[in-house]
Amino acid sequence: MTMPEAATPGTSGWSAAIGRRGLTYVLPFVVVAGLWQIASLFFPPFLFPSLVDVFKRCFDILTSWSQLADVLATVGRILAGLAGAFIVGAALAVLMVRSRAVNDFLSPILTLFQGIPALSWVVFAIIWFHGIEPRIFFIMVMTTLPAFTFQVLSALQAMSRDLMEMVMSFRPTRTKLFRVMIIPAILPDILTAWKVNLGNASRVVVVAELVGATGGVGYELLQQQQLFDMAGALAWTLQLVFFVLIAQAVLTFIESIAFKYRAVSERSL
């Protein structure tokens, strides 16, 4: 007599659970894609193009160097803007944590910056700067700077005072204090800040390129709009989505290596 399957739940139970979980993630995308494809049967292509057309356009973009260069230009602008904002923001946060006067002076200014719409920064950049790249870099930095500064500031302020005192009791030099204590302590918050700002930056860069650039994803989107080419518009949008997904995956991978020291509770939230 054979044992019933329920008696050996181990491997088959896990694979079923993984399968269910995978389906939960994939199902919404499949449903949206299915609805889009059905709509494409009833509406003209300039409203709802077939998904086959969209994927063909995606393939063209990725295999044609001149088009891929536009994607890479946009990616470069996002990363340069984020790097610039992070460096300036981290420096400002350190100054703010060291001096109450600097904190009192800068906090309202950064809050004010947060209230200025991205499109206003685009207009200011066009008026103030001549070249395309300085304009876009300025827009990217100004729109992500306040968030980076406040996130690094909050991380610095939340550092454990007990651990700080312990490290200070060994009389470290400033460089060593940063290396052994401050950077590892604030790294989780820094990575979270990058994840959040990455999404913001990818939205802002399109606006910046739409108005003030002669290349890049934003510029190409403008071309597709003028041609009423919905398949192209979707394909160019998907390039940015792919980039954000890849960048998020890289950050998650870094987290999994850098934070392996964290205890994992068997009972999750």
Next chain:
Amino acid sequence: MSPPIISLAQVSKSFGKSGASSAYVAVDRLDLQVARGQLLALLGKTGCGKSTIFNMIAGLTEPTSGTVTVDGKNPFREFDSFRGKMAIVFQGDRLLPWRTALQNVELGLEMLDVPVGERRSTALRWLGTLGLKGHEHDYPHALSGGMRQRVSIARAFATDANILLCDEPFSALDEMTGRTLRAEFVKLVRENGKTAVFITHSINEALEIGDRIVVLRRPANIAIDLPLTTTTPAAEKEAIRTQIQTALAA
């Protein structure tokens, strides 16, 4: 007779605005000297200013008035000159969670620019001495409370500092683990010829550890100062216990 290695002369420390009615006096004109090689137990009730004295000796805070000198220098103003000369065992283990037990013990040696190979072998030796062989690469969350405190003791001893400051390091442990670690700690201090200031609120702990017990009143000032030796008879220790209890009750 050699001069004291730690000296506090008319030291006061108050928190809040000086002279204001809200100012809190934690230490009041304290005179205290600790001889080289002495193991001093500083005993007092919770909130009597023990940790404030500790922080002033460690150079982490400055007295409001009076002078603190350690090895002839001001530990607050000449903070960096004590690198490698003073080590601290805190009340909690205060291990860096992102470092393994081995890397935590290496911390003080890194500050002293000890070459990697040398600091690794020193850290391994101290972890072995404290019974942590096999746990070198464990992160703090994977260690028990007693093991973590052992790592913090290893971290303090690894730098071979002459002065050890201990702020109730075993108070959070169970009685058995605390007693074992105390015995190991005293043995290591004596074997290595260190000067140690051991803060505690437990009379038993003070009697087990110190070769001198200073009982503090509130705000921190010396109520009684009692010498002890390892050969002090049990009956005499009981008399000392009664004396301490009376002083603490007062």
